[in-house]
Amino acid sequence: xxxxxxxxxxxxxxxxxxxxxxxxxxxxxxxxxxxxxxxxxxxxxxxxxxxxxxxxxxxxxxxxxxxxxxxxxxxxxxxxxxxxxxxxxxxxxxxxxxxxxxxxxxxxxxxxxxxxxxxxxxxxxxxxxxxxxxxxxxxxxxxxxxxxxxxxxxxxxxxxxxxxxxxxxxxxxxxxxxxxxxxxxxxxxxxxxxxxxxxxxxxxxxxxxxxxxxxxxxxxxxxxxx
Amino acid sequence: xxxxxxxxxxxxxxxxxxxxxxxxxxxxxxxxxxxxxxxxxxxxxxxxxxxxxxxxxxxxxxxxxxxxxxxxxxxxxxxxxxxxxxxxxxxxxxxxxxxxxxxxxxxxxxxxxxxxxxxxxxxxxxxxxxxxxxxxxxxxxxxxxxxxxxxxxxxxxxxxxxxxxxxxxxxxxxxxxxxxxxxxxxxxxxxxxxxxxxxxxxxxxxxxxxxxxxxxxxxxxxxxxxxxxxxxxxxxxxxx
Numbered sequence: 001x002x003x004x005x006x007x008x009x010x011x012x013x014x015x016x017x018x019x020x021x022x023x024x025x026x027x028x029x030x031x032x033x034x035x036x037x038x039x040x041x042x043x044x045x046x047x048x049x050x051x052x053x054x055x056x057x058x059x060x061x062x063x064x065x066x067x068x069x070x071x072x073x074x075x076x077x078x079x080x081x082x083x084x085x086x087x088x089x090x091x092x093x094x095x096x097x098x099x100x101x102x103x104x105x106x107x108x109x110x111x112x113x114x115x116x117x118x119x120x121x122x123x124x125x126x127x128x129x130x131x132x133x134x135x136x137x138x139x140x141x142x143x144x145x146x147x148x149x150x151x152x153x154x155x156x157x158x159x160x161x162x163x164x165x166x167x168x169x170x171x172x173x174x175x176x177x178x179x180x181x182x183x184x185x186x187x188x189x190x191x192x193x194x195x196x197x198x199x200x201x202x203x204x205x206x207x208x209x210x211x212x213x214x215x216x217x218x219x220x221x222x223x224x225x226x
Numbered sequence: 227x228x229x230x231x232x233x234x235x236x237x238x239x240x241x242x243x244x245x246x247x248x249x250x251x252x253x254x255x256x257x258x259x260x261x262x263x264x265x266x267x268x269x270x271x272x273x274x275x276x277x278x279x280x281x282x283x284x285x286x287x288x289x290x291x292x293x294x295x296x297x298x299x300x301x302x303x304x305x306x307x308x309x310x311x312x313x314x315x316x317x318x319x320x321x322x323x324x325x326x327x328x329x330x331x332x333x334x335x336x337x338x339x340x341x342x343x344x345x346x347x348x349x350x351x352x353x354x355x356x357x358x359x360x361x362x363x364x365x366x367x368x369x370x371x372x373x374x375x376x377x378x379x380x381x382x383x384x385x386x387x388x389x390x391x392x393x394x395x396x397x398x399x400x401x402x403x404x405x406x407x408x409x410x411x412x413x414x415x416x417x418x419x420x421x422x423x424x425x426x427x428x429x430x431x432x433x434x435x436x437x438x439x440x441x442x443x444x445x446x447x448x449x450x451x452x453x454x455x456x457x458x459x460x461x462x463x464x465x466x
Contacts, residue, residue: 126276127313127372131327131379132303141326145317 007193017184021194024180025201031097031176032163038102039162043109050114061110068107074168076104081172093174097166105162112158116151117143149220156213160206167202177201227252227286227383227414228273234281235268235438242268243279244438250383255415257429257446259422261461265438266418270387273416274298274305287382303331306376310388312368314360314375320347321356324375339378346374350404366397370404377408384408386417422465426450434458 002010012018049061068076080100085091120143128138170179181198185191228250235243242265250256260266271277273284275291275298284291286301315323324346325339334342347353350370360368369389376384386405390398402424409415409428419425425432425446432449434442434457442455450466453459 121311121313123309123311123313124315127307127309127315128327129299130274130276130302130305130307131376132299132331133327134299137330141330142315146315149317 007190010188010190010193012184012193012197015187017187020175020180020183021177021197021201024175024177024198027094027169027175028163028166028177029205030094031101031166031169031174032159034094034098035101035105035166036159036162038098039105039109039158042102042106043113046106046110047113047117050110051117065107065110068104073101073104073165074171076100077168077171093172096172097169097174101162101166104165105158108158108161109155112151112154113147115154116147119150120146149217152213152217152220156210156217159213160209163205163209164202227254228416229285230273230282231285232282233269233272233279233284235265235272235277236280241438243272245282246435246438246440247282248433248440248443250414250416252382252414253412253430255409255413255417255428255430256433257425257431258416258418258433258435259420259425259461260435264436266435267387269435270385270416270418273385274302274307276307303327303333303379304382306373306379306381306384308369308373308376308384308386308389310391312360312365312372312392314368314372316360319357319359320352320363320371323360323371324378327375328378333379342378343374346377347371350374364397365393366400369393369397369401373401373404373408383414383416386415386419388418388420390419390421420465422450434461436461 012021046061046064049057050065052058077097077100080103081093081096085096085099124142124146125138128142129135133141166176167178169176170182175183177198181194184194188194230246230248230250233243233246234241244265246265246269248256258266258269268277272279273286273291279292282292287304289296289301291298291301314320315326318326321340321343324343325334325336328334328339328342329336344353344356347356350373352367352371355363355367355371360371363371373384373389389405390401393401398421402421405415405417405424406428417424417429427446429446431443432446433440434449434453434455436457442449442453442458450462453462
């Protein structure tokens with residue numbers, strides 16, 4: 001049995017394996033970042049549709065959320081890769097991954113935004129409208145800024161969940177952090193070190209994010225202090 | 227100024243407003259009283275279409291507010307509204323609360339709105355609170371700011387929906403005092419309230435609504451000393 005130092009060396013340093021981990025980390029971050037941006041856009045639009053007076057828009061939004069939330073993420077990823085986006089030749093896997101995770105995240109972000117908007121007392125809207133502000137002005141200047149503040153914790157949570165969910169990107173042969181660890185495990189016949197190392201990296205990412213959003217939340221809470 | 231014709235409001239089968247007809251003249255201070263559930267707040271909220279009436283007409287400055295095609299946003303600029311729960315915007319400072327609508331609606335530039343806000347705050351003695359957030363203020367202070375926020379739009383009429391009902395007793399006076407000042411300056415006011423003292427002192431007309439109908443209306447002197455309808459007599463015997 002090799003010493004811990006030797007094991008670490010073999011798994012993380014030798015044959016430039018650290019580069020593999022770094023590449024995996026980069027891919028994981030890129031997918032998560034791209035997906036949260038896309039997911040936020042989709043989620044925002046879906047939330048407004050969900051709250052609109054138009055039954056068709058509400059219906060589309062509801063259908064979208066129902067389908068996305070009812071099908072496993074891995075399966076959605078594979079469907080995008082092998083079915084929906086397959087006809088587009090030469091589309092980078094990264095783009096496909098971002099679209100898949102973004103479309104998925106959009107459904108959850110929509111529900112977060114909807115709950116946030118609905119948590120603002122109706123009196124706020126009435127006060128805005130009674131001053132002569134239009135529906136959209138009231139939404140933009142009065143409801144959304146307050147809703148934004150209210151959703152930071154759950155939105156942060158969605159981002160953290162998303163980072164961890166990207167670990168299934170290996171199913172479409174993307175070399176993300178999890179896949180990189182798995183490749184090293186295969187090459188070195190050592191499971192402990194690479195898997196634990198990538199677990200620690202995920203943990204650092206999620207803890208860092210939680211802290212970042214926590215700071216943002218405290219900043220935004222300025223007007224709540226008594 | 228406001229012409230209400232046969233106003234009806236139906237909530238899931240029940241007639242909350244059952245044919246209300248009245249005219250509010252410029253400069254009048256109409257106080258609306260009635261038991262809870264009588265429809266008095268619904269009546270007030272129909273006047274600026276926070277509630278959609280299900281029948282009848284409300285004419286204000288040449289337009290029928292109940293007509294879906296009327297420019298309700300423009301009409302609301304001329305109808306200030308004060309709520310029971312104040313409804314100040316908690317994410318904005320006092321100054322921003324007052325200047326938001328005039329600036330965003332293009333009625334004033336930022337400097338004009340700011341000056342107006344400072345005048346209004348000076349008037350209610352809260353100048354030093356301009357840059358604090360509403361959550362730091364007492365209920366009475368919040369409600370007075372809500373009143374001047376509505377005044378910043380230079381409305382032609384002010385609607386008050388139980389403005390003192392959510393206040394601690396010791397803060398009721400400061401809000402009523404401000405409303406009395408407004409009344410004496412000639413503002414047209416429609417006030418839903420339980421403050422009978424205010425009605426006696428300030429109203430030019432008192433309206434008693436019960437069961438979604440105007441049961442009796444009169445000048446405050448006659449209204450309180452010689453109520454005719456038995457339901458009004460009963461109501462007054464309980465509240466006075």
